[in-house]
Structure formats: structure tokens, C-alpha cells
Amino acid sequence: MKQLALFPVGLEHFLLLGSALLALGVYCVLTRRNAVGILVGVELILNSANVNFVAFAHYVTGSIGGHVAALFIIVLAAAEAAIALAIVLSIYQSFSTIDATHADTMRG
Amino acid sequence: MPLSDLVFYLFAAMVVVGAAGAAISQNLVYAAFLLLAALFGVAAIFAWLSADYVAITQTIVYVGGILVLFLFAVMLTNRITDARHSNPAVGKRPAALVSLGLFGVLAYVSIETPWKHFDVPAGGETTHLLGQALLSTYVLPFEVLSVLLLAALVGAVVMSRKETPKP
Numbered sequence: 001m002k003q004l005a006l007f008p009v010g011l012e013h014f015l016l017l018g019s020a021l022l023a024l025g026v027y028c029v030l031t032r033r034n035a036v037g038i039l040v041g042v043e044l045i046l047n048s049a050n051v052n053f054v055a056f057a058h059y060v061t062g063s064i065g066g067h068v069a070a071l072f073i074i075v076l077a078a079a080e081a082a083i084a085l086a087i088v089l090s091i092y093q094s095f096s097t098i099d100a101t102h103a104d105t106m107r108g
Numbered sequence: 109m110p111l112s113d114l115v116f117y118l119f120a121a122m123v124v125v126g127a128a129g130a131a132i133s134q135n136l137v138y139a140a141f142l143l144l145a146a147l148f149g150v151a152a153i154f155a156w157l158s159a160d161y162v163a164i165t166q167t168i169v170y171v172g173g174i175l176v177l178f179l180f181a182v183m184l185t186n187r188i189t190d191a192r193h194s195n196p197a198v199g200k201r202p203a204a205l206v207s208l209g210l211f212g213v214l215a216y217v218s219i220e221t222p223w224k225h226f227d228v229p230a231g232g233e234t235t236h237l238l239g240q241a242l243l244s245t246y247v248l249p250f251e252v253l254s255v256l257l258l259a260a261l262v263g264a265v266v267m268s269r270k271e272t273p274k275p
Binding site for chain 1 (some may be wrong): 116128166174219249268
């Protein structure tokens, strides 16, 4: 296994940061029962992808494409958060809880 | 160790600590505010990578928009009295196993791969380039995304509105 030097900071450091964010987001999504808590995890995952996009744009391609992808992801995250929180409010009105395991009316 | 690397490690620590707190905290309000720290840290990382426009957008959209939305959802759906354990966790051990495995694989790949490095010039401001790219190369996804955003807004309004009985 190659040794990773602490400095100078390079592409690998940003990829490691993105991996850590992704792992924490996955952990959050898997363990939370509160629907808003799950959404927090999804935001972490989307941000990890953004870190990777911008890091590759800076270190590898040198073009603007990575920035454009990051911008699109931010917009998608905003749309996703608005829709998901509307669903959460709607679930709260019907079940008076936002525990994701309790909304199981359609389970056979 | 040059100063810029120290700055990177400072903000990377802020991101990781904030994200870990948001993923672990039992209190949903704390989780939301720790998410704020993580998102600010990511914005700083973008600025470090000379992506100034993306960093500003991250700050405005995430910190100004999405996080306020989160806090609204928390306040509208949780009674203040049971805020202490508002964010229960189940299945911690298998989830920790899965995410640690994922991190291990990704870290191995990102360290082992011989990435091609180019001598990218330290970036100037990117707003001009981004504007040109958005309205030339990426104009179709840009327009599709704006329609999607409109649909999402209308959908969110329709879904979160209380059912009013017809007169």
C-alpha cells in the first residue's frame, strides 16, 4: 500500500474527505428512524459527491465542467429537500409522527 | 508545512466533525446545526479549490435555504418536550460495519490509483467561465433543471398544504 504524505495537500486528500463524508452519510441514512434525520444523511452524501467533482475539476481536468456538475447537484439537493420535507409534513399530518418505520399502511 | 495546507486540514476537520456529529447526535436540532458546520466547511473546501462561485452558491443555497427548511420541519413536527431523544438510532453495529467497509474500499482506491495530475494554473475567478458554459455547452441540462425546480416547488406546495374541506 502506498504511503500518503500529509503534505502537500493533493487530490487524494480531497478524495479521502469525500469518502469520509459519504461513509458518515450512509451511516446516518442506515441508522436514523426520524425522516428528517435520514434527509440529513442524504445531504451529506450529495456533498461528498460535490467535493469529488470540484477536486477533480481542480486537479485533473482543469476545466469548468466539474463546477457545473457541482452546481447542478446543489440545485437537485434543494429540490429534493423541498419535496422530501413536504412529504415529511404530509406524513406528520396523517400519522402524527415522522418515524419512518411507522408509515407502513401499504405494507401487505 | 505551508499555511494553505494547514487551512485545508482545519476545514477538513470541521467538515468531518460536523458530519460525524450530524450522523450520531440523538438530538435532531443539534444534528441540524452540526450539519450547518459541515456544510460551511464544504463551502470553505470549495473556496480552497478555487471554485469561488460554487462556494458562494453552497453557502447561500444550503446554509440559507435548505438548513432553514430543515429547522422549519423540525419545529413543525417535533414537540419541544421530546426534543432530547428526537433522533433515535437503530442497528448501529451493522450500519457502522457497512459504512466503515465503504470508507475502507474508497480510501484504498483513492490512495492506490495513480491519478493523472496536470499542472492546473491557480484559478482566477470562475463566474465568467461558468456563465458561458451554462449557456452554451450545458444549456439543455440547465433548462431541464429549471423546469424540474419549478415542478418541485409546485409539488412541495401542493403536498404540504393542509386539506381544506370544500364549502
